[in-house]
Amino acid sequence: MSLPIFIKEKRKLLNLTQQNLADKVSVGIRFIRDLEQGKSTLRMDKVNQVLNLFGQELGLVSLNKNTILQAAAIFVAAFCLGVYYDAKSVATMLQPVEKEKGFHF
Template sequence: MKSESNIIGAFIRQRRKLLKLTQVQLAAKAGVGLRFIRELEQGKGTLRLDKVNEVLQMFGHTVGPVPMKREEGVG
């Protein structure tokens, strides 16, 4: 199973490529550094949530609470 950071990173990479943006261009438009974009797309597990949201807002999205599926007999 993909971790949440890998899912978000894959989403960002896919949207960036659809818009034909380089990582440098996306970083400039979102107001974050190139290193941050690279780490985000690579699925780094520890990133600043405010910066993740700055990038996601470029694509009309934001990070928010999502219910977790519960396995039967758990909780």
């Protein structure tokens, strides 16, 4: 799951508005908006402030060929089951793979 999707889903699960979340973690609402929209140049310390509310923190994730193949298999299976992702969600999910491995989807 991508970071923007994780943050948005957790925020909604707790019935928080973007402003409520910003207030709870002492960041600006603009930061929350940028985070949920997948801005790639955010401060890690502020991202961790938000993630800490949900019991999480930033960390390293190994991306290898198997990870990419697993992600592709999930998309194919979801498609076959009639689950569709909008283009922006797919692009956001695959962005780390593109950056680290040089793949272009």
